[in-house]
Amino acid sequence: MKKVQLFLFISIVIAISTFSITEFIPENYDAVYLAHNVSEHYVQSKSVGIVSLLADSLGLEPMIQGIIASSFSEYGITTEQLGSIFEGDILTVLSGTDITVVLGPSPETSKLGDILKDAFGEDLYTRNISDYLLISTSQEAIEQCVAGGGTIPSDLFDEFQDPNVCSVMYAPPIDRDGIVISQTGIVSIVDDELVGEIRFVAHNDKSKELLRSLMPNSRYALYKDPNLGGEIFVFVNTSDLSSVGKLIENFILSEENLDIPFLSEIMTEIDVEQPSREEIEKITATAEKFTGQLALSLKISETLGSLLGSLISEEAEEAEVISPTVYAVAQADISLEELGNLIGSQDYQTIAGSEYLVEEGLFITTENGQIKVLSQNPQEYAVEQGSLQKALEYYQPSMPIFVFADITPLINTILGDMGVESHFILTSDISDEAVRIYWSLK
Known part of the structure; x- marks a missing residue:
C-alpha cells in the first residue's frame, strides 16, 4: 500500500513540475498556446523530410546558431546557455491587445531578461520568477500572468x-x-509527418446556425474543372461563402487581433496594410453573391526557378522572372459589369469571342453562373495538370475546405533532386457542433 501511495505521490510531483509553467496562465485570456519539451520535439521533428532538409542539408541550423552566437557574445551569454532557455516549455498568452511569452525552466533565464531590457528598453517588459522568464508587450499583462x-x-x-x-x-x-465559439488545437509529430488539428466549437444556437451554413454542397464539381493545374490547389465547398467571411471577420481578423501591437509593427515593417473593419465588411457583403463553391490552382515552380536564376545571374537586372500561373473558378450570381464596378475597373476586352475584365494582369470572365480568373491571356493559357492527381488522392467533395501544396517540385526546381518527398495537406469536416481542420506537413 505504501508503494502505491509513494508511486502516486511521485506521479503527482512529476506532473506538477512538468506543467509548472501553467501557473502563469492568467485568470482571463483570449488564447493560450503551450509547447512542451521543445528541444526534444525539435530533434524529433527532423524525421520530417522538409525540416531535416532545411535544418541540416541546407545548414540553416548552424547558420542561425552562428548568428545568435555573434549577436549575443557581447552580452556574455553563450549559444549553449541561450539554447537551454528554449529546451523546456514555452507558454504564449494572448489577452486583449497584449502578448506574453513565458520561457523555462532554466537557470539562464535571468541573463536573457537582462539582455532584452538592454536591447529594447521600455518597448518590452520582462520579469524573472524562479527559473522562468516572462516577456510581454505590457506590464499589466505580466502582472496578470x-x-x-x-x-x-x-x-x-x-x-x-x-x-x-x-x-x-x-x-x-x-x-x-x-x-459564441471556442477553439482548441493540437500539434504532433507522427512518424515522418508534422500533423495538427484545429477545432472551432459552437456554444449557442446562433453559432450552430452559422456552422450549418458552412455545410458542403453535394453537387460540388469545380475540382473537375479542366483548367486546373500546378503545385498548389485550394477547393472550397460551403453552402454560404458569406458565413466563411463572418467566421474570419469575427474570430481571425477581428479588431482585437489586428490591434495587437506586435502584429501591427510586423505588418508595418513589411509594408502590409491592415484591412479596416469597413473593408472586411465590404468583402463579407460581396461574398454573399458567391454560392460558396471555389477551386483555385497555382503553379509557381518555374517562377521560383527563374527568380533564383535572376539572383545568381551576372545580368540579374535584365533576367526575366516568370510570373506564377493562377487559375480560379467560383460559382457566383454576379455579372461582369457588377464585378468591374466593385473592383473599380472598366478595362473590358473581347478575346476569342468572350468578354473579359482585365485588372492587374488578371483576366476575368463570367459564364453559366461562374466567375473564371486567369493570370495569363486566355489564348496563351496552357493547362499543365502538374500535381492535381496527387491532390485528388487526398480529397473528398464532402470537405468544406481542402488545400494541397506539392513541395517536392519546388525543392527540385531550386535545389535539384534532393530525394525528399514533401507536401502540405489541409482537410476539414463539419457538423452543426464544430468545424475541424486537419493539416499535415510531410
Whole structure:
C-alpha cells in the first residue's frame, strides 16, 4: 500500500513540475498556446523530410546558431546557455491587445531578461520568477500572468501523455455579435509527418446556425474543372461563402487581433496594410453573391526557378522572372459589369469571342453562373495538370475546405533532386457542433 501511495505521490510531483509553467496562465485570456519539451520535439521533428532538409542539408541550423552566437557574445551569454532557455516549455498568452511569452525552466533565464531590457528598453517588459522568464508587450499583462489563476481544459493536458504531442492551444468561448465559439488545437509529430488539428466549437444556437451554413454542397464539381493545374490547389465547398467571411471577420481578423501591437509593427515593417473593419465588411457583403463553391490552382515552380536564376545571374537586372500561373473558378450570381464596378475597373476586352475584365494582369470572365480568373491571356493559357492527381488522392467533395501544396517540385526546381518527398495537406469536416481542420506537413 505504501508503494502505491509513494508511486502516486511521485506521479503527482512529476506532473506538477512538468506543467509548472501553467501557473502563469492568467485568470482571463483570449488564447493560450503551450509547447512542451521543445528541444526534444525539435530533434524529433527532423524525421520530417522538409525540416531535416532545411535544418541540416541546407545548414540553416548552424547558420542561425552562428548568428545568435555573434549577436549575443557581447552580452556574455553563450549559444549553449541561450539554447537551454528554449529546451523546456514555452507558454504564449494572448489577452486583449497584449502578448506574453513565458520561457523555462532554466537557470539562464535571468541573463536573457537582462539582455532584452538592454536591447529594447521600455518597448518590452520582462520579469524573472524562479527559473522562468516572462516577456510581454505590457506590464499589466505580466502582472496578470504572475497572479495566475487560469487553466486550460484537462483533456488538453491529457494530450501530453502522448510523447508525440508537441503543443496545444485553447481559446475560451468568445461572444462576437452573438456568435459564441471556442477553439482548441493540437500539434504532433507522427512518424515522418508534422500533423495538427484545429477545432472551432459552437456554444449557442446562433453559432450552430452559422456552422450549418458552412455545410458542403453535394453537387460540388469545380475540382473537375479542366483548367486546373500546378503545385498548389485550394477547393472550397460551403453552402454560404458569406458565413466563411463572418467566421474570419469575427474570430481571425477581428479588431482585437489586428490591434495587437506586435502584429501591427510586423505588418508595418513589411509594408502590409491592415484591412479596416469597413473593408472586411465590404468583402463579407460581396461574398454573399458567391454560392460558396471555389477551386483555385497555382503553379509557381518555374517562377521560383527563374527568380533564383535572376539572383545568381551576372545580368540579374535584365533576367526575366516568370510570373506564377493562377487559375480560379467560383460559382457566383454576379455579372461582369457588377464585378468591374466593385473592383473599380472598366478595362473590358473581347478575346476569342468572350468578354473579359482585365485588372492587374488578371483576366476575368463570367459564364453559366461562374466567375473564371486567369493570370495569363486566355489564348496563351496552357493547362499543365502538374500535381492535381496527387491532390485528388487526398480529397473528398464532402470537405468544406481542402488545400494541397506539392513541395517536392519546388525543392527540385531550386535545389535539384534532393530525394525528399514533401507536401502540405489541409482537410476539414463539419457538423452543426464544430468545424475541424486537419493539416499535415510531410
